[in-house]
Amino acid sequence: MESEKARLAVPFAWQREQWGRLCQQHADNRLPHALLLAGPKGVGKLHLASAFGCYLLCLSPLNNAACGHCKGCDLNLSGTHPDLLLLRPEDGSRVIKIDQVRSLTEFLSKTAQQGGRKVAVIEPAEGLNANSANALLKSLEEPSGDTTLLLVSHLTSGVLATIRSRCQLLPFAIPSTDDGLAWLAPLAVGQDPEYLLKCAAGAPLAAFALLDGDKLVKQEALIKGLLGVATHNASPLALAAELASGEPLVVIESMQQWLQSGFRQQASGGEASAGRDAQLVNLLAATPATVAYRFWDKLVRLKRQSLSAANPNKQLLLEELMLDWQALARQSRYA
Numbered sequence: 164m165e166s167e168k169a170r171l172a173v174p175f176a177w178q179r180e181q182w183g184r185l186c187q188q189h190a191d192n193r194l195p196h197a198l199l200l201a202g203p204k205g206v207g208k209l210h211l212a213s214a215f216g217c218y219l220l221c222l223s224p225l226n227n228a229a230c231g232h233c234k235g236c237d238l239n240l241s242g243t244h245p246d247l248l249l250l251r252p253e254d255g256s257r258v259i260k261i262d263q264v265r266s267l268t269e270f271l272s273k274t275a276q277q278g279g280r281k282v283a284v285i286e287p288a289e290g291l292n293a294n295s296a297n298a299l300l301k302s303l304e305e306p307s308g309d310t311t312l313l314l315v316s317h318l319t320s321g322v323l324a325t326i327r328s329r330c331q332l333l334p335f336a337i338p339s340t341d342d343g344l345a346w347l348a349p350l351a352v353g354q355d356p357e358y359l360l361k362c363a364a365g366a367p368l369a370a371f372a373l374l375d376g377d378k379l380v381k382q383e384a385l386i387k388g389l390l391g392v393a394t395h396n397a398s399p400l401a402l403a404a405e406l407a408s409g410e411p412l413v414v415i416e417s418m419q420q421w422l423q424s425g426f427r428q429q430a431s432g433g434e435a436s437a438g439r440d441a442q443l444v445n446l447l448a449a450t451p452a453t454v455a456y457r458f459w460d461k462l463v464r465l466k467r468q469s470l471s472a473a474n475p476n477k478q479l480l481l482e483e484l485m486l487d488w489q490a491l492a493r494q495s496r497y498a
């Protein structure tokens with residue numbers, strides 16, 4: 164497994180625990196039919212799902228790893244394995260449509276072309292709306308043959324309960340800073356990897372994604388804007404108007420990450436770290452729990468709303484969010 168491509172079949176260093184658990188379940192012949200890989204965005208859940216699919220379809224796996232040389236591995240590494248199906252929203256949509264689920268049902272009903280197992284990866288599971296989730300239920304309830312369904316979710320509370328209850332949960336957390344930096348540093352050419360990682364609330368793949376185009380500049384502007392509102396130096400409505408030119412989802416997910424960091428800091432009683440984003444986390448960590456949890460619920464609801472096919476009014480949604488943010492900051496003991 165020397166090639167760049169072959170690395171696709173290997174989990175990230177911080178995923179040893181999840182990988183070990185999956186391999187053990189597989190070895191014991193008690194791998195669940197459907198798994199829900201859940202955790203913050205940008206920690207590599209989809210990567211792990213693909214790598215595990217590659218492992219399951221490898222013809223001669225060795226030491227809990229795909230061999231990288233067999234026909235199954237060749238097909239997987241070139242992205243053309245007929246027994247692996249990846250289901251993601253298409254054509255700029257955020258929703259996995261019912262027709263896509265029907266093609267999955269058809270895929271599952273056929274015999275594996277390479278004679279082994281069949282694997283389907285669905286990402287994100289919260290992209291399944293009521294109709295498409297309904298269409299998937301039968302496949303979840305009555306598994307056909309040797310199939311494994313790997314559902315990936317960045318927001319489990321956004322996954323319909325009927326789906327959630329039929330999957331075994333495999334949780335993922337933000338990796339340690341050391342693990343994150345070890346992976347990110349060689350990729351962050353010309354940038355400070357520590358700073359990038361902080362801007363992405365510790366999620367390595369999200370930090371890497373910030374290197375793309377002007378995303379880092381936008382993220383820095385978001386942090387500055389939120390701090391401005393929190394310290395009464397900027398208007399929440401003006402910030403909402405400014406942010407409306409982008410994707411509310413990016414704002415919501417970033418705020419979720421910071422809030423999660425705040426919860427962690429609160430729980431550990433840890434010291435505040437340096438950096439602009441740390442001010443945000445400190446502010447959140449110093450917010451009364453009831454207020455912080457109410458804000459979390461709001462973020463979940465707005466995320467669901469922005470993921471819905473109904474195309475909500477971006478500016479209104481952001482105005483609601485920024486007014487809530489201002490109200491939260493007023494109650495923080497930090498500000």
Ligand SMILES: [Zn+2]
Pocket residue numbers: 220221222223224229230231232233234235236
């Ligand atoms: Zn192989």
